[in-house]
Amino acid sequence: MSDTARMHRVREVLARGGRRGSWQNAAYAVYVAVLFALFWGLPFTQQALRGVDPEPWRAAADGSSPAAVTAWFVGVVGTLAVVAWLLGRVRGPIAPDLSYIDLVVASPLDRALTLRTWWRLARFGSVIVGTLLGLVLTGAMAFIGLAGLGVLAVGAAGGMLAGIAVAWAWLLGQASARGAGRTAYPGGGRAVAHPLRRLTVSALHDQAIASRTMGGAVLMGDLRGARLAAGGRPVRGRALRLRPARAFQVIVRRDLIGLRRNPIRLVAATLTMLAGSALLCLRVGSPEASLWTSLLGAFVASAGLLGAAEGLRLQGDNVGTPPLLGIPPRHEAVAHLALPALLYAGCVTLAGTGLALAGRVSPEAMPWVTALGGIILGQALIGAFRGLAPTPVFSPGVGIPALIAWALAPGLFAWLALLVCVERARGAVQAVAAVATGAATDPASVDAAASAAGSLDAVTGALSLLGALTVGFLGWGFHRQQVQTDAHRG
């Protein structure tokens, strides 16, 4: 009996005479994705495109700059493929459950055959998502008159190609991960060229267990457990040495060496912080910048800084174990905040200076955006010391929405606080700019004096609000740290 025939028998047994569900589920997921794209993606993308400079988009649509469009497309797809490859090294598309791995994948059947369903599903999903994204983007362009309807075909084709590229990168990432086979098995010959045949039972097993642990932890409101299950392990920088220093300094160095051993995290966090702080500088220091820049900037800057706060999260992970370090837990937490704070300040300075030199923003925006980091540091503290979800979240009738609300609440509050502060800072910067303009034209006028008083009020108000929210978030974070540190005493 051939492997294909055996696999057919296996599927029959697994389906127990019923209908196979995977493709039905996939069809339903496509239906939901299409609805989401139509009712949320399209209107939001239109709105976003209305807020940007239309000329480059118009030029791209009318085909007057094919080289630029191609470069943009290759750049975007390349970036997505790299991200997918990295994701695949942690969580790949081939994710059968444990019993299937032990009973079917471990059998002598051709592995490419036993794992083919997951690969097809992943490829199908990636192509559908890519196509929908292409259609949403080009559809929004067509709706607001940036392009004709013909651009839809280009969007669909481009999205489909991007989807295929991302799916392959994802699979290749999984096939090149730790534990996957890198060489041919004895007698394998050219057969192992297919990435599916390079996947080992052990690697699939590890991923399935991590996925199950992660899923269970998320459902239980154990964000720490989920993070630990998802977290990668350092494989670089073994030769680096933690240089001894005084207590506070050595903890900062600990965090630095941790980031150097995880260069992907360091680069991703730095680039994200640069992008986020640039957007925030634009909103605070440029009258033309739309509200979208702060909505996105607050989120991206937070994500970047939180990414660099790994040392703080590790402290949170270790809460409850006998203390080994000779530094009080609160001082340790402060020390763990130092490096993310410095990185954030550096990114704001770099992004703000660049934009100011380009004449896009007023340099006064930089100190404001730097000061916003205090709220994000508070958010990092709260996140590191969340602990388990409170019991009422699991009450009957409350369920998953309450768990999601609990998980998202600190981030959402911090995001809203950042938005409010950005708007107040923007008002203060503009008021000061108006005073400078008024003073230059007629320094002695009554209007100039009134404007100066108004700008002082705006600056004082913004500073007070920012100070209060920063103290509030840091205070909340340190309170969580104290609660978690004491909780294990029972």
Add this chain to the structure above:
Amino acid sequence: MASMPSSPADPSLPSGAPAAAGADVLQADGVTKQVDGAWLLHPTDLVAGPGECVVVRGPNGTGKTTLLRIVAGLLAPTAGTVTYRGRPVDDRDPATRAALAALVGAPTAYRDLTVTDHLVLVDATWGGDPAGCDARAAEMLESLEIAHLATRFPYELSSGQQQLFHLALFLQRPARVLVLDEPEQRLDPHKRAILTDILSARTESGQTLVIATHDEGLSDALADYVLELAAW
């Protein structure tokens, strides 16, 4: 080494060491632990002075680990008190943290630091002279015969090596009282002998030891007093 059988039938009786003289005394008086009405630890007393070793023994589930967590100030007792030098033991208190080191369960470890980095970090945060941190870390690894693991990350260690790494972390910090829960776990006979020598040297230097163990060899070699917890 003296071994003093305790009274398993009546755990309310003083069952550890006779009162040790001097100021640096670790003393537990009638400590208990109950959770939702279930007894994790019945009333127990323990006294240990400088240079003394109290070995806690007993079948599984009699509260050895719970007692050690209470003695180390990691867990609040339901009743009774634990004091060191007359001061209540509580790991939130910097004085407790400075005096007592506990190896009860897996200690803090960072997955992005190597074995040596961990030892340097522990030493430096306890105020060790930065100029000598590297040498002291190397010395500690040598003493446990795991110098070849210096550049490994914790997840790259076998279970026995993990235990030796945890012992190295624990022994690297300064302390007057050492509290250990089954330190011989997963160690081969040779490494157990090394551990016994190291802990003997610690008591000879005046440190107080409280150890829970099922290893009779370790118990015989170290124990000044044996606290036998009874099954209930």
